[in-house]
Amino acid sequence: xxxxxxxxxxxxxxxxxxxxxxxxxxxxxxxxxxxxxxxxxxxxxxxxxxxxxxxxxxxxxxxxxxxxxxxxxxxxxxxxxxxxxxxxxxxxxxxxxxxxxxxxxxxxxxxxxxxxxxxxxxxxxxxxxxxxxxxxxxxxxxxxxxxxxxxxxxxxxxxxxxxxxxxxxxxxxxxxxxxxxxxxxxxxxxxxxxxxxxxxxxxxxxxxxxxxxxxxxxxxxxxxxxxxxxxxxxxxxxxxxxxxxxxxxxxxxxxxxxxxxxxxxxxxxxxxxxxxxxxxxxxxxxxxxxxxxxxxxxxxxxxxxxxxxxxxxxxxxxxxxxxxxxxxxxxxxxxxxxxxxxxxxxxxxxxxxxxxxxxxxxxxxxxxxxxxxxxxxxxxxxxxxxxxxxxxxxxxxxxxxxxxxxxxxxxxxxxxxxxxxxxxxxxxxxxxxxxxxxxxxxxxxxxxxxxxxxxxxxxxxxxxxxxxxxxxxxxxxxxxxxxxxxxxxxxxxxxxxxxxxxxxxxxxxxxxxxxxxxxxxxxxxxxxxxxxxxxxxxxxxxxxxxxxxxxxxxxxxxxxxxxxxxxxxxxxxxxxxxxxxxxxxxxxxxxxxxxxxxxxxxxxxxxxxxxxxxxxxxxxxxxxxxxxxxxxxxxxxxxxxxxxxxxxxxxxxxxxxxxxxxxxxxxxxxxxxxxxxxxxxxxxxxxxxxxxxxxxxxxxxxxxxxxxxxxxxxxxxxxxxxxxxxxxxxxxxxxxxxxxxxxxxxxxxxxxxxxxxxxxxxxxxxxxxxxxxxxxxxxxxxxxxxxxxxxxxxxxxxxxxxxx
Amino acid sequence: xxxxxxxxxxxxxxxxxxxxxxxxxxxxxxxxxxxxxxxxxxxxxxxxxxxxxxxxxxxxxxxxxxxxxxxxxxxxxxxxxxxxxxxxxxxxxxxxxxxxxxxx
Numbered sequence: 010x011x012x013x014x015x016x017x018x019x020x021x022x023x024x025x026x027x028x029x030x031x032x033x034x035x036x037x038x039x040x041x042x043x044x045x046x047x048x049x050x051x052x053x054x055x056x057x058x059x060x061x062x063x064x065x066x067x068x069x070x071x072x073x074x075x076x077x078x079x080x081x082x083x084x085x086x087x088x089x090x091x092x093x094x095x096x097x098x099x100x101x102x103x104x105x106x107x108x109x110x111x112x113x114x115x116x117x118x119x120x121x122x123x124x125x126x127x128x129x130x131x132x133x134x135x136x137x138x139x140x141x142x143x144x145x146x147x148x149x150x151x152x153x154x155x156x157x158x159x160x161x162x163x164x165x166x167x168x169x170x171x172x173x174x175x176x177x178x179x180x181x182x183x184x185x186x187x188x189x190x191x192x193x194x195x196x197x198x199x200x201x202x203x204x205x206x207x208x209x210x211x212x213x214x215x216x217x218x219x220x221x222x223x224x225x226x227x228x229x230x231x232x233x234x235x236x237x238x239x240x241x242x243x244x245x246x247x248x249x250x251x252x253x254x255x256x257x258x259x260x261x262x263x264x265x266x267x268x269x270x271x272x273x274x275x276x277x278x279x280x281x282x283x284x285x286x287x288x289x290x291x292x293x294x295x296x297x298x299x300x301x302x303x304x305x306x307x308x309x310x311x312x313x314x315x316x317x318x319x320x321x322x323x324x325x326x327x328x329x330x331x332x333x334x335x336x337x338x339x340x341x342x343x344x345x346x347x348x349x350x351x352x353x354x355x356x357x358x359x360x361x362x363x364x365x366x367x368x369x370x371x372x373x374x375x376x377x378x379x380x381x382x383x384x385x386x387x388x389x390x391x392x393x394x395x396x397x398x399x400x401x402x403x404x405x406x407x408x409x410x411x412x413x414x415x416x417x418x419x420x421x422x423x424x425x426x427x428x429x430x431x432x433x434x435x436x437x438x439x440x441x442x443x444x445x446x447x448x449x450x451x452x453x454x455x456x457x458x459x460x461x462x463x464x465x466x467x468x469x470x471x472x473x474x475x476x477x478x479x480x481x482x483x484x485x486x487x488x489x490x491x492x493x494x495x496x497x498x499x500x501x502x503x504x505x506x507x508x509x510x511x512x513x514x515x516x517x518x519x520x521x522x523x524x525x526x527x528x529x530x531x532x533x534x535x536x537x538x539x540x541x542x543x544x545x546x547x548x549x550x551x552x553x554x555x556x557x558x559x560x561x562x563x564x565x566x567x568x569x570x571x572x573x574x575x576x577x578x579x580x581x582x583x584x585x586x587x588x589x590x591x592x593x594x595x596x597x598x599x600x601x602x603x604x605x606x607x608x609x610x611x612x613x614x615x616x617x618x619x620x621x622x623x624x625x626x627x628x629x630x631x632x633x634x635x636x637x638x639x640x641x642x643x644x645x646x647x648x649x650x651x652x653x654x655x656x657x658x659x660x661x662x663x664x665x666x667x668x669x670x671x672x673x674x675x676x677x678x679x680x681x682x683x684x685x686x687x688x689x690x691x692x693x694x695x696x697x698x699x700x701x702x703x704x705x706x707x708x709x710x711x712x713x714x715x716x717x718x719x720x721x722x723x724x725x726x727x728x729x730x731x732x733x734x735x736x737x738x739x740x741x742x743x744x745x746x747x748x749x750x751x752x753x754x755x756x757x758x759x760x761x762x763x764x765x766x767x768x769x770x771x772x773x774x775x776x777x778x779x780x781x782x783x784x785x786x787x788x789x790x791x792x793x794x795x796x797x798x799x800x801x802x803x804x805x806x807x808x809x810x811x812x813x
Numbered sequence: 814x815x816x817x818x819x820x821x822x823x824x825x826x827x828x829x830x831x832x833x834x835x836x837x838x839x840x841x842x843x844x845x846x847x848x849x850x851x852x853x854x855x856x857x858x859x860x861x862x863x864x865x866x867x868x869x870x871x872x873x874x875x876x877x878x879x880x881x882x883x884x885x886x887x888x889x890x891x892x893x894x895x896x897x898x899x900x901x902x903x904x905x906x907x908x909x910x911x912x913x914x915x916x917x
Contacts, residue, residue: 257897258892259895
């Protein structure tokens with residue numbers, strides 16, 4: 010670009026001499042706005058041209074072509090050099106602004122370098138501005154453009170000055186400037202409008218409208234940024250299991266002979282089967298190889314006309330085959346029965362699956378449970394039938410074989426031994442093993458059902474408690490099992506609602522179970538109740554009480570605990586407790602009178618209650634046995650004082666029971682090794698039974714005979730009246746005793762979780778007048794007591810026996 | 814071998830052209846199908862055991878899944894490991910033994 014640019018600038022200078030002539034010919038053209046505009050728009054071009062022009066001064070002697078007329082006909086570049094244009098434009102401007110000949114003026118200004126006057130002159134700029142206004146272009150821009158173009162020209166002029174010598178300057182040169190035809194390279198009319206012009210408002214309005222239009226246009230290029238996220242599907246694990254693919258190895262050599270043999274053998278078989286048509290479906294049987302082997306050598310031998318080698322070969326092959334065959338069978342049998350017995354296994358495997366499913370279904374069904382339940386009873390009935398018959402008091406109709414020794418033995422033994430106990434069976438199961446039987450109670454409506462509480466008496470080794478309801482029909486496993494965190498210390502079945510079982514716990518809680526439901530949850534629990542006992546509930550009993558005036562009787566639950574309270578529980582919305590008695594401590598017998606006056610400082614003001622029994626007639630009166638050894642006769646009407654206090658025992662009274670025949674008589678047992686018989690009107694015992702040097706844990710009146718009762722001390726169960734003793738074989742301590750309600754049996758619980766049923770054999774028949782019998786005993790004993798108040802066991806017991 | 818014997822055998826061979834399953838632990842359905850396939854293949858490629866074997870193998874692969882192996886021939890010995898319930902050893906045409914098993 011530099012060379013073509015340089016050339017025009019030179020040309021322009023050299024052409025100045027001709028410019029004047031050309032101009033004179035054509036005459037000054039009216040200055041046009043367009044000229045000015047073009048010059049203004051090309052100022053950038055000018056800038057480049059001007060910079061190059063300095064270099065191009067050295068290329069002055071550039072070839073120029075002239076024609077005969079001397080006109081410069083040097084081919085002009087298509088691109089008209091800008092400096093000329095500018096100059097022309099300027100000249101035009103000047104011409105417009107000034108009245109005189111513009112060319113002269115310009116030339117003068119150019120040559121004489123009156124730069125200051127020329128440029129600083131107001132008319133110049135003014136004229137330029139006015140012009141530019143006409144062109145409707147931005148005034149500032151136009152003006153700046155003009156100014157720059159002016160500056161360009163000035164530079165140009167300086168260049169010229171440098172080049173020209175003084176002589177040249179002095180020389181008068183005629184310059185004839187001529188205007189060439191205007192060549193428009195670019196016509197870019199300005200669209201700018203001045204703010205203060207008239208059109209400004211219109212233009213602004215239209216601009217605004219246009220902007221709005223742009224915004225409103227549908228599908229315009231206004232991009233809205235939107236982000237999108239694909240969902241990450243949660244990965245899933247899927248495992249598939251196939252049945253294990255089993256592999257087996259087989260090997261055989263197949264030969265034509267083998268084929269032949271097989272076919273022959275099969276044909277033989279089919280012949281033998283004779284009509285038993287087996288087609289291609291025949292599979293090799295385990296027997297066929299041996300048969301084949303047997304046949305083969307024979308046929309080979311009979312084959313006769315074979316040379317030895319052939320024979321040998323055949324034999325060898327036969328042998329080999331048989332070997333292979335046998336091995337095949339071996340491997341197959343090793344690999345599992347699938348190979349030969351594939352059919353069978355294939356068939357049988359499916360039913361086994363179904364059977365497994367079926368089994369599961371059956372195992373869970375209620376029907377099965379019921380069936381098992383019945384079956385269990387049937388088996389137990391079978392096992393225990395003779396003994397259960399004894400329990401019921403039936404004569405055994407046993408097997409003929411057994412009868413001979415049995416009868417003889419009994420015939421011999423029974424009369425010799427007198428009344429004795431025969432162990433029938435024990436209610437025991439692994440569940441109860443090692444647990445202490447703390448209490449026994451019969452169901453009031455079903456005399457075959459006994460509830461047994463298991464719980465330790467010792468404070469130190471407490472275990473969880475258990476209540477089992479055993480049925481006579483199944484001595485192997487309890488019908489109901491209720492577990493509790495605390496040891497069970499007392500139990501009683503309700504009379505009115507025979508399904509309600511009240512349970513007292515070692516921690517003082519009281520619960521009621523519904524034995525109809527096998528659920529292991531009490532229907533009522535006093536754990537959250539305010540009146541909960543603070544100490545073990547040693548006895549609990551349902552009592553039917555008269556309610557106010559009416560005939561109505563309601564059943565309430567009475568419990569006694571070592572915290573000295575006798576509490577009545579009534580069931581309305583949950584438990585409601587009411588203390589019917591607070592057992593107060595009495596001064597000990599040992600304390601002298603002096604001390605009594607002073608009063609004793611008790612650690613606890615209350616005496617620990619261990620047992621109670623309500624009078625069978627008057628349900629307001631009851632007896633309470635305490636740890637001190639006293640037995641208090643109390644009334645429900647007074648909760649502070651005792652009606653009577655019976656002293657005699659020196660150690661805790663474990664159980665009290667009114668006689669079921671004579672309403673004034675009661676029996677108590679104690680840790681002081683004694684059992685005492687009392688009359689409620691006498692504060693001293695009528696009779697004292699002292700059979701061993703062990704604590705008597707429990708007593709029970711016989712329901713059959715007024716003078717018979719059973720007791721258990723730690724080592725033995727004794728039925729007094731006719732003294733019978735049975736000692737447990739194991740080292741277990743006996744803890745509780747009860748008579749069967751409908752049987753001549755005694756049930757004894759021990760500390761190892763076993764309840765043993767003893768049959769009372771050869772008991773004397775109950776007296777005809779039970780009440781009189783007992784009264785007679787008492788009278789006799791009272792009579793004998795006159796000299797000595799306390800009779801020891803032998804003294805007391807013998808007369809009783811003698812009486813009957 | 815003597816001519817008479819051979820002749821006799823040849824006669825017998827001709828008789829024994831029906832397919833006979835010498836040993837198989839397949840279930841019945843599969844066995845029947847495989848046997849029919851072997852018969853078809855051997856009849857189609859009566860004088861090209863290789864093609865017959867290829868056909869049997871390919872067809873079995875398609876029908877019962879890969880990978881099946883087939884041997885067709887008159888005399889050979891083999892010792893193979895096969896998947897249980899996927900073995901067939903049969904005779905056909907009196908002098909052709911086909912062993913077909915699956916082991917993938």
